[in-house]
Amino acid sequence: xxxxxxxxxxxxxxxxxxxxxxxxxxxxxxxxxxxxxxxxxxxxxxxxxxxxxxxxxxxxxxxxxxxxxxxxxxxxxxxxxxxxxxxxxxxxxxxxxxxxxxxxxxxxxxxxxxxxxxxxxxxxxxxxxxxxxxxxxxxxxxxxxxxxxxxxxxxxxxxx
Amino acid sequence: xxxxxxxxxxxxxxxxxxxxxxxxxxxxxxxxxxxxxxxxxxxxxxxxxxxxxxxxxxxxxxxxxxxxxxxxxxxxxxxxxxxxxxxxxxxxxxxxxxxxxxxxxxxxxxxxxxxxxxxxxxxxxxxxxxxxxxxxxxxxxxxxxxxxxxxxxxxxxxxxxxxxxxxxxxxxxxxxxxxxxxxxxxxxxxxxxxxxxxxxxxxxxxxxxxxxxxxxxxxxxxxxxxxxxxxxxxxxxxxxxxxxxxxxxxxxxxxxxxxxxxxxxxxxxxxxxxxxxxxxxxxxxxxxxxxxxxxxxxxxxxxxxxxxxxxxxxxxxxxxxxxxxxxxxxxxxxxxxxxxxxxxxxxxxxxxxxxxxxxxxxxxxxxxxxxxxxxxxxxxxxxxxxxxxxxxxxxxxxxxxxxxxxxxxxxxxxxxxxxxxxxxxxxxxxxxxxxxxxxxxxxxxx
Numbered sequence: 001x002x003x004x005x006x007x008x009x010x011x012x013x014x015x016x017x018x019x020x021x022x023x024x025x026x027x028x029x030x031x032x033x034x035x036x037x038x039x040x041x042x043x044x045x046x047x048x049x050x051x052x053x054x055x056x057x058x059x060x061x062x063x064x065x066x067x068x069x070x071x072x073x074x075x076x077x078x079x080x081x082x083x084x085x086x087x088x089x090x091x092x093x094x095x096x097x098x099x100x101x102x103x104x105x106x107x108x109x110x111x112x113x114x115x116x117x118x119x120x121x122x123x124x125x126x127x128x129x130x131x132x133x134x135x136x137x138x139x140x141x142x143x144x145x146x147x148x149x150x151x152x153x154x155x156x157x158x159x160x
Numbered sequence: 161x162x163x164x165x166x167x168x169x170x171x172x173x174x175x176x177x178x179x180x181x182x183x184x185x186x187x188x189x190x191x192x193x194x195x196x197x198x199x200x201x202x203x204x205x206x207x208x209x210x211x212x213x214x215x216x217x218x219x220x221x222x223x224x225x226x227x228x229x230x231x232x233x234x235x236x237x238x239x240x241x242x243x244x245x246x247x248x249x250x251x252x253x254x255x256x257x258x259x260x261x262x263x264x265x266x267x268x269x270x271x272x273x274x275x276x277x278x279x280x281x282x283x284x285x286x287x288x289x290x291x292x293x294x295x296x297x298x299x300x301x302x303x304x305x306x307x308x309x310x311x312x313x314x315x316x317x318x319x320x321x322x323x324x325x326x327x328x329x330x331x332x333x334x335x336x337x338x339x340x341x342x343x344x345x346x347x348x349x350x351x352x353x354x355x356x357x358x359x360x361x362x363x364x365x366x367x368x369x370x371x372x373x374x375x376x377x378x379x380x381x382x383x384x385x386x387x388x389x390x391x392x393x394x395x396x397x398x399x400x401x402x403x404x405x406x407x408x409x410x411x412x413x414x415x416x417x418x419x420x421x422x423x424x425x426x427x428x429x430x431x432x433x434x435x436x437x438x439x440x441x442x443x444x445x446x447x448x449x450x451x452x453x454x455x456x457x458x459x460x461x462x463x464x465x466x467x468x469x470x471x472x473x474x475x476x477x478x479x480x481x482x483x484x485x486x487x488x489x490x491x492x493x494x495x496x497x498x499x500x501x502x503x504x505x506x507x508x509x510x511x512x513x514x515x516x517x518x519x520x521x522x523x524x525x526x527x528x529x530x531x532x533x534x535x536x537x538x539x540x541x542x543x544x545x546x547x548x549x550x551x552x553x554x555x556x557x558x559x560x561x562x563x564x565x566x567x568x569x570x571x572x573x574x575x576x577x578x579x580x581x582x583x584x585x586x587x588x589x590x591x592x593x594x595x596x597x598x599x600x601x602x603x604x605x606x
Contacts, residue, residue, distance in 0.1 A: 089224075089228065090211050090225050090228040090229045090232065091231075091232065092232060122224060122225075122228035122231070123224055123227055123231065147209075147232035147233070149210040149211065149229070150194070150209075150210045150211050150212045150213075150225065151194060151210055151213075152210070
């Protein structure tokens with residue numbers, strides 16, 4: 001790859017919401033990442049699932065209004081009394097029982113023990129994930145219609 | 161064309177599969193339990209999905225989690241490695257039902273060969289010599305008694321759902337038979353979920369000779385010579401080599417042809433191994449067929465220059481067995497030592513923990529297949545294999561000298577390993593002259 005093409009790629013990464021891009025062909029491999037991204041976090045492999053896929057320019061994600069943080073950080077800052085709801089299985093995370101239905105919960109909702117929080121679809125089965133703690137749903141970490149792996153954080157609940 | 165393979169395994173074999181995929185320009189997905197978060201195979205794969213907690217039952221053996229991981233990553237094939245779900249016919253079927261290419265033989269073949277008594281019967285009907293014993297599973301104690309009397313003691317009671325050296329019990333004479341029979345059934349039931357047994361005469365002082373086979377999806381099967389695997393401790397292989405000091409070209413041709421015939425009879429495809437026992441009169445008997453890539457595959461790779469993992473993947477892509485494989489040549493001699501995280505001075509007690517320092521050997525004819533590195537925490541949840549050290553030389557003497565040199569160079573600190581045990585075996589005169597059989601380690605003084 002010549003310098004001109006390389007500079008073009010760098011410009012693309014800088015001007016779009018791309019954190020990192022890697023292009024790999026037989027015998028050639030190029031990785032461009034924005035400074036400040038931790039590659040060798042060594043904490044978990046979760047970040048892997050979103051790497052290596054060149055993203056097209058991304059418009060604003062449908063993020064819940066009360067959550068300013070990006071949704072797949074390695075460490076989630078928890079204050080006292082807050083716990084993470086983690087995925088018990090591998091699958092695709094959905095906030096609502098059907099595409100046009102209301103989401104099970106919204107940020108700020110008070111959830112009770114056993115209340116359905118979301119669905120994780122695995123092998124064509126819709127698994128309803130229920131709250132194991134009562135409290136206030138303060139953050140939604142997982143992204144709707146995105147894959148989640150075992151132990152991945154879905155929500156943060158402030159225990160009551 | 162397979163574009164993305166999910167590796168349904170861990171440790172050194174996961175790394176081996178990833179290496180073959182990279183050379184074939186196929187994308188890779190690693191799956192891992194939380195205990196393997198920092199494992200090399202996770203870092204080397206293009207994508208990685210955490211599928212469960214440390215316990216294998218909830219992770220590496222959890223079929224739904226693995227299929228789900230393949231779905232979310234759009235993997236079009238799964239390589240099961242060895243162990244775990246590699247010989248699980250239900251899993252192979254599940255892959256097929258989900259339109260995922262299972263890299264291995266057909267579910268029906270896996271199921272047939274997984275039933276050891278049935279497999280033996282099939283082989284016998286195909287004219288493959290089998291060990292004298294029961295024709296099928298023994299329905300009751302009376303039949304066991306009768307067969308044992310016919311073939312003569314000592315006999316071996318084997319679990320039909322067992323294999324890989326597990327679920328076997330030796331009975332030296334008639335007085336032990338009844339108790340052994342009851343215990344063997346109970347053990348089989350609890351280990352494999354199936355109490356059925358079959359009976360075999362013990363072939364004394366036999367050598368374990370296995371043949372590597374490759375089959376395509378068009379009915380062609382070839383063999384790539386034998387591996388000598390008689391150095392076993394409690395039926396687990398420790399040192400393997402190819403060629404076998406006890407096999408000459410004519411015997412190789414005969415055993416090889418038999419293995420190919422056995423494989424063709426059952427419609428075998430992908431990589432596999434047919435295991436035989438070779439007695440002191442040079443008679444060989446079918447023992448079992450392993451419908452997977454084996455731990456000791458590098459030994460065959462080193463003497464044939466065939467990349468067995470790449471061949472397996474290409475065969476799964478519907479490639480035909482290459483013509484030139486029919487005409488393979490064994491070049492030189494290769495030996496493999498399985499290095500385990502066990503303390504040979506303390507009865508092979510497992511030695512999990514952090515590897516504080518690690519230096520891998522190098523130099524000519526030296527190959528180390530391992531997933532460990534300095535700073536790696538060896539988990540206690542899985543098998544103790546740290547890595548495989550393989551050496552190749554122009555003849556057996558050179559391969560042995562190289563192995564001794566390489567073992568000396570291999571440094572592990574922080575955990576105990578079986579390296580001292582391997583070094584002692586290599587010094588042994590019977591080993592060096594090639595004059596040994598499966599009872600070698602029974603009387604080996606360490």
